[in-house]
Each structure stands twice: as structure tokens, then as C-alpha cells.
Amino acid sequence: QVLIGAPTDVYALDAETGQVQWVFNGPKQTGILQAGDNIELARLQRAENNVRPMTVPNPWxxxxxxxxxxxxxxxxxxxxxxxxxxxxxxxxxxxxxxSTYDTGACFSGSSSPAIGDNMMAIAS
Structure with missing residues (x-):
């Protein structure tokens, strides 16, 4: 499978033909901040360290x-x-x-879940 994404949708493509196998219509962004960015301490730390005030990542x-x-x-x-x-x-x-599990923090576009025997590791 090959996966591509629209702003809120995820598509699974056949790796050989490029045909769409399935699509998932993902959630719409609910505000200007990403999960975890609404914490006042995080916003202050970003301002003090000249880091942009919002995450604004790839949505997936x-x-x-x-x-x-x-x-x-x-x-x-x-x-x-x-x-x-x-x-x-x-x-x-x-x-x-x-199925979903809410971590309460934004996933950056570069992070990926890792899976093993009866275990999953995530970074958010």
C-alpha cells in the first residue's frame, strides 16, 4: 500500500497500479491551535525562545x-x-x-507510530 493525504483525508493506494483502495475522511481542524498548543506555558516558552506561536504542521x-x-x-x-x-x-x-485514542498532543508530520508484539510506541 501507498498512502497519500489531503488536508483532512487519508487515501490508501495500490502500490502497483496507483488505484485508490480506500479513503478515510479525517476530522476537521477545530481551532487555530493544535492539540497541546493551548497550554499557556507552552505558548510562553515559544515566545521566549523565538519559536512560532502555533505548530501548524502537516495534519497527519x-x-x-x-x-x-x-x-x-x-x-x-x-x-x-x-x-x-x-x-x-x-x-x-x-x-x-x-478506532481512536486521544493523546492530547499534536503529532508532527515527521513522527510515525512504531508497532511490535502487543505494543505500540508513539511520540506526540
Whole structure:
């Protein structure tokens, strides 16, 4: 699989043909700040160190795909998503195909979940 992303959508493509296998319509950004940026101390530290006041990252982290084809990907709003097109209809939606865990902190575009035996490590 090859994954591409629109501002809020995630697409899975066939690696050989480029055909869309499925699409997940991701969450819309809820405000001007990313998860974790609304903490006053974080904003003060950024101002004191001449760091831009908002994260403004790519809305998605880099994805990780397990052996069953489940995609794990973090979002700028704080949750990490588990995505799998169980019924093969080309859309990933509903509780059987989408699981989330809210970390409360933004995922940068360069971070990626790491998976192992009964374990996942994330950086947000």
C-alpha cells in the first residue's frame, strides 16, 4: 500500500497500479491551535525562545501499516487512529473500521507510530 493525504483525508493506494483502495475522511481542524498548543506555558516558552506561536504542521503523522493492512496514523488534533477497510467498500468509517485514542498532543508530520508484539510506541 501507498498512502497519500489531503488536508483532512487519508487515501490508501495500490502500490502497483496507483488505484485508490480506500479513503478515510479525517476530522476537521477545530481551532487555530493544535492539540497541546493551548497550554499557556507552552505558548510562553515559544515566545521566549523565538519559536512560532502555533505548530501548524502537516495534519497527519507519517503512517505505519501492520501485517494485516491496518494503518496507524496520528493527527494534529491529538488522536491516533487505527484504520482498516474491513468490508472492502472503499470507505473507512464506523466503529468496526476506525478506532481512536486521544493523546492530547499534536503529532508532527515527521513522527510515525512504531508497532511490535502487543505494543505500540508513539511520540506526540
Amino acid at each position: 503523522s507519517a503512517p505505519t501499516i501492520d501485517g494485516r493492512g491496518t494503518v496507524y496514523i496520528g493527527n494534529q488534533e491529538g488522536p491516533i487512529f487505527s484504520l482498516r477497510d474491513e468490508n472492502g467498500d472503499g470507505k473507512v468509517e464506523g466503529p468496526n473500521e476506525v
